[in-house]
Amino acid sequence: MKPSSFLVIGAGLAGAATAWRLAQRGHDVTVLERSEPANEMSSSHGSARIFRYAYADPFYVGLVKRTRPGWDELERAAAQTLISSGGCVDFGALRDPVGLAGVLEAQGVEHQLLSSTEAAARWPGIAFDSPVLWHEAAGVIDAESSVHAMLAQAVAHGARVRSDWTVARVEKTAHGYRARSTSGDTVEAERVVVAAGGWLPDLLSEIDLPQAFLEALPTFTVRQEQAYHFPYADSDAAGSWPTLISKSDQIQVYGLPGGRDADFRGQKIAEYNGGRAMPSAAHQDGRIDPRNRERVVAYVKEFLPGLVPEPYAETTCLFTNTPHEDFVIDGVDGITIVSPCSGHGAKFAPLVGEFAADLATGEGGVPDRFLVAASGVAA
Numbered sequence: 001m002k003p004s005s006f007l008v009i010g011a012g013l014a015g016a017a018t019a020w021r022l023a024q025r026g027h028d029v030t031v032l033e034r035s036e037p038a039n040e041m042s043s044s045h046g047s048a049r050i051f052r053y054a055y056a057d058p059f060y061v062g063l064v065k066r067t068r069p070g071w072d073e074l075e076r077a078a079a080q081t082l083i084s085s086g087g088c089v090d091f092g093a094l095r096d097p098v099g100l101a102g103v104l105e106a107q108g109v110e111h112q113l114l115s116s117t118e119a120a121a122r123w124p125g126i127a128f129d130s131p132v133l134w135h136e137a138a139g140v141i142d143a144e145s146s147v148h149a150m151l152a153q154a155v156a157h158g159a160r161v162r163s164d165w166t167v168a169r170v171e172k173t174a175h176g177y178r179a180r181s182t183s184g185d186t187v188e189a190e191r192v193v194v195a196a197g198g199w200l201p202d203l204l205s206e207i208d209l210p211q212a213f214l215e216a217l218p219t220f221t222v223r224q225e226q227a228y229h230f231p232y233a234d235s236d237a238a239g240s241w242p243t244l245i246s247k248s249d250q251i252q253v254y255g256l257p258g259g260r261d262a263d264f265r266g267q268k269i270a271e272y273n274g275g276r277a278m279p280s281a282a283h284q285d286g287r288i289d290p291r292n293r294e295r296v297v298a299y300v301k302e303f304l305p306g307l308v309p310e311p312y313a314e315t316t317c318l319f320t321n322t323p324h325e326d327f328v329i330d331g332v333d334g335i336t337i338v339s340p341c342s343g344h345g346a347k348f349a350p351l352v353g354e355f356a357a358d359l360a361t362g363e364g365g366v367p368d369r370f371l372v373a374a375s376g377v378a379a
Contacts, residue, residue: 005029006360007179007189009167009203011037012044013143013346014338015195016150017353018360020074022193023157025357030187031151031159032179034166034199038147041284043197043318045144047259048268049346050243052088052138053109054100059369061107063348070350078149081142086257088138088243089119089126095247097133104135111135125237125306126244138243140256141346150349162187170194170207176334177208193360195338198222198281198318204337213332216372218322220339222278224285225319226292227270228311229262230300237306241267246303253299262313269304271296272343273319286316319343329355329370336360337372 008019011033023029038044051071053064075082090097101113112134114122119132151161166182176190196203201220232238243256252272262268274292278284293314300309322328325342329352336359340352358364 005189006191006193007032007177007187008193008195009170009179010195010197010199011147011151011161011163012042012195012197013147013150013349014197014340014352014356015193016147016154017349018193018195018338018356019154019159019161019353020150020157021353021357022360023154023159025361026157027361029154029159030189031154031161032165032167032187033161033163036163037151037161038144041281043320044147044346045317046261046315047142047144048256048261049141049143050088050138050245050254050256051083051141051347052243052245053104053107053135054088054090054111054133054138054245056096056099056103058103058107059367060344061103061109063351065107065109067348067351070354074146074149074153074350077153080145080149082146082149083139083141085136085139086242087134087136088245089123090133090245091116091119091128091130092246092248093130094249094252095130095245097131100133104133109135110137123242125233125241125304127303127305129248129303134242140243140259142259143346146349150353167196167203168206170335172208191334191336191360193336193338193356195356197339198284198320200320200337200339201280202282207335209335210332213372217337218324218328218372220341221321222280222283223273223275223319223321224278225270225273225275225317225343226288226296227268227315227317228293228296229258229266229268229313230304230307230309231266231312233306233308235265238265241306251295251299253296255304266312267304267307269296269300269307271299273321275316275319281318284316284318288314288316327352327370328372329359329366330372331359
């Protein structure tokens, strides 16, 4: 069999987006997924991820503006809504709503800066402890449907998706690379894109990469995050809640309408990076830490009186963090590493796919701060 032009390892949001963009450009693509696309053990499962513009760093605000047309393109191609509107509120002294408003103003993103009293009148289910930034263009991404939509577009352009194909090693060959599965199967390609999410730390040692490149990579820390679904105290409030991000010196919390995997009847609330640190996704156990649940329930009781402070559902997911919270999109010798991570990468999927395709094909570059020798700070 003639080798594919590209192997894409991982069929989460990053891998699916990369496969879509490569196949769209006419490249021959094979996607290798260790389980099923957007499976429950991955970082891209479920129907609720935040889409927002509010960052303290203008760099990321600019990237959100650049990625939105890609979402529009995907929704048109898939003939379905993948980002539901609803807006977002940012509050808490350490979240610095006033500073965020200044960044959005400079970037031309429509927003409002409200007093806590004004915001409480508008969203009585939330107890605000600071001025509040509101931007209406935020919403909720259906992550699972987005993965399937991007893979469908990749397949429509000739790509192949192979599920239940766990990559054990990637070896150099005379004409490119050979991926070998844990069962002994092999697939060859000229070039490889690795978008393995929380499995990346384990896989790096099994890929023929130069030692200097490996040593330049940041340390990846995988966390088993925990999220809880709290029912609305007033069932008529469903559909009227925004997404929210709150940061104090005690806890940083994010929340969003729960989506179909929570029956649309509650708000998904989680402590940002409050989960157990692990060497890789292989160490996840799906268990909820009772201490984390207690912290989040205490937050709901104090700041979210519009919710019943007893979760009706709970789940775990994976965050793959870099020390500086920037993404990694870089490569060497025909292998591209893609890790748009640190808990804020989902919203950028179409743009990440473009960046990865540009870099893997040599048709373009990526922002310098995503290269392995660079660093930055996201907020």
